[in-house]
Amino acid sequence: MKLTDLEYFNKLVDLASFSKTAAFFNVSQPTISYAVQRLEHEFQQNLIIRSRSHGRVQLTKAGQLLQMHGQKIMQDILAAHEEIDRLALPTLEFGLPQIIGNFYFPKLIKHFINSAMFQNISTHEAGSGLLLKALQKHQLDMALLSSIETISMPGCQTVEIDRRQYKIVVNRRHRLAKQKKVAFADLKDENFVALKEGFVHPIAFRRLEEKYRIFPKIIYESPDINIIKKMVAGNAGIAFLAEIAVSPADKLATLEIAADKTPEFIISLVYRKDLQMEEIDHFAHELKKEVTKTR
Numbered sequence: 001m002k003l004t005d006l007e008y009f010n011k012l013v014d015l016a017s018f019s020k021t022a023a024f025f026n027v028s029q030p031t032i033s034y035a036v037q038r039l040e041h042e043f044q045q046n047l048i049i050r051s052r053s054h055g056r057v058q059l060t061k062a063g064q065l066l067q068m069h070g071q072k073i074m075q076d077i078l079a080a081h082e083e084i085d086r087l088a089l090p091t092l093e094f095g096l097p098q099i100i101g102n103f104y105f106p107k108l109i110k111h112f113i114n115s116a117m118f119q120n121i122s123t124h125e126a127g128s129g130l131l132l133k134a135l136q137k138h139q140l141d142m143a144l145l146s147s148i149e150t151i152s153m154p155g156c157q158t159v160e161i162d163r164r165q166y167k168i169v170v171n172r173r174h175r176l177a178k179q180k181k182v183a184f185a186d187l188k189d190e191n192f193v194a195l196k197e198g199f200v201h202p203i204a205f206r207r208l209e210e211k212y213r214i215f216p217k218i219i220y221e222s223p224d225i226n227i228i229k230k231m232v233a234g235n236a237g238i239a240f241l242a243e244i245a246v247s248p249a250d251k252l253a254t255l256e257i258a259a260d261k262t263p264e265f266i267i268s269l270v271y272r273k274d275l276q277m278e279e280i281d282h283f284a285h286e287l288k289k290e291v292t293k294t295r
Helices: 003-015 018-026 031-045 061-088 098-112 126-137 203-213 226-234 277-293
Strands: 048-051 054-059 092-096 121-124 140-147 155-163 166-171 191-196 215-221 239-242 252-257 264-271
Touching: 003 018, 003 031, 003 054, 003 061, 018 031, 018 252, 031 061, 092 126, 098 140, 098 277, 126 140, 126 264, 155 277, 166 226, 191 203, 191 226, 191 239, 203 239, 203 277, 215 226, 226 239, 226 252, 264 277
Parallel strands: 092 121, 092 140, 191 215
Antiparallel strands: 048 054, 140 264, 155 264, 166 239, 166 252
């Protein structure tokens, strides 16, 4: 079976027209017809029903099955091409959320600067949700990610590194600043500044909203943690952030959330299973040691 025949068939199903499919690939209409005929010969089944009145294409049951499997086959072929093409690239594509990167990455450079695996590393900064999708699309080799549940993804290995708490972050002059704890229910009338979708924070925040049926107003969203903290410092609102996102230099007050089963900020190293295990094990080990130091 020729892959081009399957590619023609998939597009024919999508466009439901021989002429449009031929135009899309810049080939003759008989080329598409012969491709379908070869596939029908391969599977010994009619795959399409032609409607003479409208020139439209309908699928038989066999055609529907081939469409379902054919789309997956072409996706797998595309993924294989991307991964094989990247074998020649000298870089390791590494995903790193801003919060985790600011907290851990400077401490880790010394541990793998001379490692062959990390000689050429390209870092990609985004929210954990976006980085996880990039891993699924084979656009990254590994990433340090945050989540509220253990990450499980086919083709990838997950090593949990740490668990941290979420805090309510306020200006030091805010009425709540002198409290050590605050009940989530007491925040219903507060204005929040928040990280945008694509980060794990909005997911954790929604869990608390749904649990307590309290929905505080979010007045501003940004993908930049520094902007969020500056707005809190300017008393524009309060924030819901992982504890490692705030340092003493920020001069902000952090409060524990007095709630049962508050979502945790879980930090994990997620990587492709075909990477060099010894190098990854060493990296994960050193990362855990750094975590212990910062506790």
